[in-house]
Amino acid sequence: MYLCCILLMGKACKTILLVEDEPDARFLILTSFELANLPVSFQVVENGQDAVNYLSGKEPYTNRESYPLPVMIMTNIKLPHMSGFELLEWVKQHPKLKHLPVMVISIADDPNDLIKAAGLGACSYFVKTSSYDDLINIVAKQVL
Numbered sequence: 001m002y003l004c005c006i007l008l009m010g011k012a013c014k015t016i017l018l019v020e021d022e023p024d025a026r027f028l029i030l031t032s033f034e035l036a037n038l039p040v041s042f043q044v045v046e047n048g049q050d051a052v053n054y055l056s057g058k059e060p061y062t063n064r065e066s067y068p069l070p071v072m073i074m075t076n077i078k079l080p081h082m083s084g085f086e087l088l089e090w091v092k093q094h095p096k097l098k099h100l101p102v103m104v105i106s107i108a109d110d111p112n113d114l115i116k117a118a119g120l121g122a123c124s125y126f127v128k129t130s131s132y133d134d135l136i137n138i139v140a141k142q143v144l
Contacts, residue, residue: 013041014143015068019051019075019087020044020105025128029074032132038140043067048082051075052090055097071143073102074126077113085120092121101142 020026030042045051051073054061061067073091075084082090084104092098101123106113109127117125124138 013039014071015041015043016139016143017051017054017070017073018042018044019046019048019073019079019084021046021076021079025076025105028128028132029135032136033139036136038136038144040139040143043070047080048075048084048087048090050081051087052082055091055094070100072123072139073100074105074139075102077104077106077117085116088117088120088122103138103142 018026018029020029026044030044033040033042043054045054053059054067055069057064057067073087075087077084079087088102088104091100091102098121102121103124103126104113104117104122105126105128107128109129114125123142126135126138
């Protein structure tokens with residue numbers, strides 16, 4: 001898990017759940033946000049099933065002070081155990097979670113994946129080879 005801030009510039013941090021199994025991608029995303037000094041904190045899980053457990057408050061995520069519900073989910077498409085698409089579909093089927101914006105992240109700029117993500121209710125689609133400044137701007141518009 002990665003948690004960055006408690007308070008920044010007088011604003012309480014908003015929690016983002018990052019679902020990413022690639023260590024290099026996690027590092028780039030987390031470092032980019034840290035350098036941007038946005039009032040966000042990250043909880044990180046490595047697969048879709050852990051994301052479901054986190055969002056459901058199942059062990060080891062039962063303590064909502066330590067594992068708060070996020071204001072946004074960022075998920076890779078290709079994940080072990082449950083894909084990002086399956087996670088997105090699961091989130092949108094749950095009344096208490098369906099309002100959460102879900103950003104789908106992919107290594108590929110595949111129009112079919114973009115269409116599928118939009119059809120399942122994703123708020124945006126980010127290609128990992130794009131500028132991470134673009135990623136920060138997209139997230140800031142969604143949660144700040």
